[in-house]
Amino acid sequence: MSSIIESHRLNLRNTILRLLEECKSMKELKQIHTQFMKSPYMPQSDQLLLISRLLYFCAISSSGSLSYATDIFRLIKNPNLYVYNVMIRAYASRNCGGDKNHSFKSLLLYKEMLYEGIMPNCLTFPFLVKECATRIDGGTGRSVHGQVIKYGFYDDVFVQNSLIHLYSACGFLSVARKSFDEMLKRDVVSWNSMIVGYLRSGGLDEALDLFRMMRSKNIVTWNSIITGFVQGGRPKEALELFREMQIVSSDMVRPDKFTIASVLAACAHLGAIDHGKWVHGYLNRNGLECDVVIGTALVDMYGKCGSVERAYKVFEGMSRMDTPAYTAMIAVLALHGFSKDAFDLFGEMEMSGVKPNHVTFVGLLSACSHGGLVEKGRWCFDVMKDVYSIEPQVHHYACLVDILSRAGLFDEAERVIGDMPVKPDVFVWGALLGGCQMHGKVELGERVAKYLIDLEPLNHASYVNLCDIYAKSGRFEDVKNIRKFMKERGIKKEVVGCSMIEIDGVVHEFSVRGSPDVVIERVLRVLNVLNNDMKIEKGVYYEGNYEISVWS
Structure with missing residues (x-):
């Protein structure tokens, strides 16, 4: 008799374990829970096992x-x-988006566990550290680090990786690097965590140095370094890294859709349409799915490279268009002056039931600015607030002020600035100043420029804009007085502008400081030839930061 009961118990336990593994919803789980809780043949040890598995699913x-x-x-x-x-783990993974006002339940549970005399293991700490990182809570993170050392888990690679991520996320790069350097054993996650930490803090060169030191790189490594260089303003090097990836990587590490999206962003930054076309072809040749993310990246790339037709062809070919996809296409049309088409597409977006976001309205307002559509701009601003309940941000106000200033409606532009619920920033005032330059509003332009100079006394742009207004009047x-003042105070453009051009698939970059790609003497010779051919009356012309004298 006892053997029959034991057999029934084992069958029931194994059946419930299998059902828990196959469970797909809370409705199914509650039915399973009821089944084994009411069973008279279920001993306490089996109940604890099944409850633990059930708890894991919930x-x-x-x-x-989580509430269940x-x-x-x-x-x-x-x-x-x-x-x-x-x-x-559950509380650390669902911490209300890092809301610091939300109780730190994972840490409270940890304290309760210690109070009950249960010692932590190597699986306890990574999730505690993860929540500290999500909350950007370095102080609590240091306390947890102290617990790691106290209980002897500092040499555990998973715990150390989580600590590197924590200190990087909180901006303590030197502490993160110290933890990294002290590791007796590192895995690819250790290297990736430290590289990503440097990239997010702007330390691109430090990240690249670590990248070069890595013996084994996975797709996360390559995607991190390529994306980091694109977002860090060094897209040309990002493309070089992509080429390197294709040469040195094994078949186990091949570009995925995230790699492609970042590379397309690099092409967009550089205006490298030949590279962009090649990447587009690479997608087709290697059978990579052109989903909505890649499609949106292609639209953005072709648009920024000047090929509106190709951008629209990609957009039309997308099987599904979401908000970012529509927004990207609207932005492309706005950028190239197709204001009416941008609003027509917005109408299609509404008809499709796709809701616009705040970026969509930046694109629409830009279309109004480029097309001189003042009334449409006002309408757009009202629809954003009244129809879609999107509260205008400072960049929306900057767009509206730009629209009004370009149209010469300075009184209305000033009223908009005065009624802003947030403090106008330099972009809002800069938009007004740009209108003053365009329409020769010397008095207002002088007042706005001086206000901007008071806000940012070391920003060269306001001085240069004021010089332009003075020169035109x-x-x-x-003009000379301002130039003299800038020279005395050492105010100059910190980031030198550069130009890029793609010739036969190679992106050439050059600036006033020269370039390794272009011999500046050759450029100067061409300029001298052009200068000799120009027939201009003697005079002085002010262009940007330079005073240029020309003679016939």
């Missing part, structure tokens, strides 16, 4: 319920380390 699965997991947890009389680790003495 707490960790995307189909689970919490209820189950509170009913367990003597939770073990596994149960505590599951709940700590013939006040050359004032």
Whole structure:
């Protein structure tokens, strides 16, 4: 008789374990929960095992319920380390978006666990550290680090990786690097965490140095370094890294859609349409899916490279258009002056049931600015607020002020600035100043420029704009005074402008300081030939930061 009961118990336990593994929803899970809780043949040890598995589904699965997991947890009389680790992981993974006002439940559970005499293991700390990183809470993170050392888990590679991520996220790069350097054993995650930390803090060269030191790189490594260089303003090097990836990587590490999206962004920054076309072809040749993310990146790339037709062809060919896709196409049309087409596309977007976001309206307002559509701009601003309940941000106000200033409606532009619910920034005032330059509004332009100079006394742009206004009104003495003042204070353009051109698939870059790609003497010789051919009356012309004298 006892053997029959034991056999029935084992069959029931194994059946429920299998059902838990196959469970897809909370409805199914609650039915399973009821089944084994009512079984008279289920001993306490089996119940604890099944409750632990059930708890894992509720707490960790995307189909689970953290509140239901919490209820189950509170009913367990003597939770073990596994149960505590599951709940700590659950709370750390769902911490209300890093809201610091939300109670730090994972840490409270950790304290409760210690109070109950249960010692942590190497699986406890990574999730505690993860929540500290998500909250950008370096102080609590240091305290958890102290616990790591106290319980002897500092040499665990998973714990150390989480600490590197924590200190990088909190901006303590030197501490992160110290932790990295002190590791006895590093895996690819260790290297990637440190590289990403440098990239996010702007340390591109430090990240590249570490990248070069790595013996084994995975797709995350390549994507991180390529994306980091694109976002860090060095797209040309990002393309070089992509080429290197194709040469040195094995078949195990091949570009994915995230690599392609970053490379397309680099092409867009450089205006390298030949590179962009090649990448587009690479997608087709290698069978990579051109999903909505890649499609949007292609639209953006072709648009910024000047090929509106290709951008629209890609857009039309997309199987599904979401908000970013419509927004990218609207921005392309706006950039190239197709204002009517931009608004027609916005109408299609509304008809399709796709809701615009705040970036969509930046594109529409830019279309109004480029097309001189003042009334449409006002309408756009009202629709954003009244129809879509999108509260205008400072960049929307900058666009509206730009529209009004370009149209010479300075009184209305000043009223818009005066009624702003947020403090106008330099871009809002800069838009007004740009209108003053365009329409020769010397008095207003002088007032706005001086206000901007007071806000940012070391920003060269406001001085240069004021010089331009003075020069156009013939006040050359004032121009010289400002130039003299800038020279005395050492005010100059910090980031030198550069030009790029793609010839036969090679991107050439040059600036006033020269370039390794272009012999500046050759450029100067061409300029001298052009200068000799020009027939201009003697005079002085002010262009940007330079005073240029020309003779016939």
